[in-house]
Amino acid sequence: MKLRIIIVLMLLLTLLSAKDQVTIYNENFSLVRSSIELTLTKGIQNYFLDDIPSTIEANSVIINPLKSKIEIFSQNYEYDLANTSKILNKYIGKDLEIIAEEDVKFIGKLQFNDSSTIGIIENNTDKLILIQRDEITNISLAELPENFFLKPTLNWRLNAPKAGKFPIDFSYICTGMKWDVTYNSVWNEALGKLEINSWVTIVNKTGKAFKDTKLKLIAGEVAKIQMHVRGGRSNEVMYSVDGMSAKSPEFVEKAFHDFHMYTLSENVNINNNQTKQLRLFPIKIVNAESRYEYNTGSTDVQSKIKFINSKKEGLGIPLPKGVVKIYKKDTNDNELEFIGEDALDHTAKDEEVFISTGNAFDLVGETITVDRLKISKKITERNMKVILKNRSDKAKTVTVIHGLYGNWSIMKNSLPFIKKNASNIEFEKKVKPNEVFELTWTERIES
Numbered sequence: 001m002k003l004r005i006i007i008v009l010m011l012l013l014t015l016l017s018a019k020d021q022v023t024i025y026n027e028n029f030s031l032v033r034s035s036i037e038l039t040l041t042k043g044i045q046n047y048f049l050d051d052i053p054s055t056i057e058a059n060s061v062i063i064n065p066l067k068s069k070i071e072i073f074s075q076n077y078e079y080d081l082a083n084t085s086k087i088l089n090k091y092i093g094k095d096l097e098i099i100a101e102e103d104v105k106f107i108g109k110l111q112f113n114d115s116s117t118i119g120i121i122e123n124n125t126d127k128l129i130l131i132q133r134d135e136i137t138n139i140s141l142a143e144l145p146e147n148f149f150l151k152p153t154l155n156w157r158l159n160a161p162k163a164g165k166f167p168i169d170f171s172y173i174c175t176g177m178k179w180d181v182t183y184n185s186v187w188n189e190a191l192g193k194l195e196i197n198s199w200v201t202i203v204n205k206t207g208k209a210f211k212d213t214k215l216k217l218i219a220g221e222v223a224k225i226q227m228h229v230r231g232g233r234s235n236e237v238m239y240s241v242d243g244m245s246a247k248s249p250e251f252v253e254k255a256f257h258d259f260h261m262y263t264l265s266e267n268v269n270i271n272n273n274q275t276k277q278l279r280l281f282p283i284k285i286v287n288a289e290s291r292y293e294y295n296t297g298s299t300d301v302q303s304k305i306k307f308i309n310s311k312k313e314g315l316g317i318p319l320p321k322g323v324v325k326i327y328k329k330d331t332n333d334n335e336l337e338f339i340g341e342d343a344l345d346h347t348a349k350d351e352e353v354f355i356s357t358g359n360a361f362d363l364v365g366e367t368i369t370v371d372r373l374k375i376s377k378k379i380t381e382r383n384m385k386v387i388l389k390n391r392s393d394k395a396k397t398v399t400v401i402h403g404l405y406g407n408w409s410i411m412k413n414s415l416p417f418i419k420k421n422a423s424n425i426e427f428e429k430k431v432k433p434n435e436v437f438e439l440t441w442t443e444r445i446e447s
Helices: 002-013 084-089
Strands: 019-025 029-040 043-049 056-065 071-078 095-100 105-113 117-122 128-132 136-140 153-160 164-175 177-188 193-204 210-219 238-241 251-256 259-264 268-270 274-279 284-295 300-308 322-330 335-344 352-374 379-390 396-403 407-411 417-421 424-431 436-446
Touching (some): 029 177, 056 071, 084 105, 177 335, 284 352, 322 352, 352 396, 379 396
Parallel strands (some): 019 210, 177 322
Antiparallel strands (some): 071 153, 105 117, 117 128, 210 268, 251 259, 284 300, 300 352, 335 352, 379 436, 396 424, 407 436, 417 424
C-alpha cells in the first residue's frame, strides 16, 4: 500500500505546470487545451493526472503526443473522492479507535455508520456501542482504504518506448464555467444618445484554477447535448475586476463558423470559485430614440429605447446576448438613477435593437371591440377602438401594435397603418400633453 502511494506521488510531482487555453461558450461549458509534459519510465505503466476540473467530461479527452510516440490503452476517470463517510463505510468489520468527549476511548470493529451515529462492537466487552457523531473528537484508522483519491483524477494506462519526458497536447470539455455580458448604459433623452459600457462576466466553478491562460469566448447557440456531470462545488465565490488600467486588455472580435469569437489580447488568471469581469469593448456613444408601444388588449404602454446597431449610428459591433441596464442622470443633482433593464439576444450588426425600461407611468391604453358583424359564414367584421391617454406634460409618440389572423383587410381606419408582417400591423400617433385620443378602424377577416 505504501509503495503504491509513493509511486503515485512521484508520478504526480513530475507533472510540470501546464499552459492553458480556455474557450468559453454561452451554454455553460468550456473547451480547455493544455500543453503538459509527462515524465515516464520505459514500458507499460499507469499515469495519474489530478490537475483537472471536477466537472470534466471524461469522454471528451483528446491526447496528442508532440514528439516521441506513446500509446494510451485505457483511461479511467476516478471521482470516488475520500471523505469521512466513504472511508468509514469501507471499514465495516474492521478495527478502529474512536475518542469521544472527555477523552473516552472506544476500540472495536465498526458495524455501521450513518449520518448521526457510529456503531462498533467493543473488543474487550463484545458490547455494541452506539456513539453519537457530534460527541466524537477523533477517529483513528490503520490505513487509507484502496481506490480513494483526494481529487478527481484521470488514470491513464500507457506504454512509453523509453524513459524520459514526453510533451503532449491535452484537451477536454468541462462544464461549470460560463460567461455573459452586461451592458451598463446611460440614457440622455434630450440629446438622443445612449452611452454603452460593456462588461464580460466570467464565473468559474469547475474546481480548477487556470493560470496565465489564453482566453477566447464564443458567442452563439452552439449545439451541445446537456448531460449530468459529477462534481461541482458551492464554495464562496471570489470577485475580481480586470481591465481597469490604462493599458487594459481588449477583446478582438471575428466571425468564426456561424458564430462570433472574442479573443483577449493578454493572458489572464481565472481562479476557481471566482467571478471575473473584463471589458468587452471601449465605451460607445450611440444615437437612439425613445419609443412607446401599446399592444392592443392590454392597458400598459411600454417605454422603450430604440437604436440601430450600425457603425453610422455609433456602434456596428456584433453584440453577444446579455443584460442591458439603463441609467439616467437626475439633472437636479447630476446623480445616475436606475430606470430599467432588459435582456438582449445575440444581435448582428446593422440590426434594430429595442430595449424595454418598463411601463410608462403617464401613458394609458384601452382596447374596445365596438361591435362584431357576421357578414357571411366565412366573413366577420369588427369595429375596433383604441383609446390613448397622455397624462404627462410632454407630447409622446405611441406605436399601437395589433395582431390579426386569417385572410384580413383593414377599412375605415382613422390613422394610416404599416403592415409589419402577415399577422401584425402598426399605427403611430403623437399624443399631445393631457390629450385623450381615439383610434378607430374596421377589420374584415375571412376564415
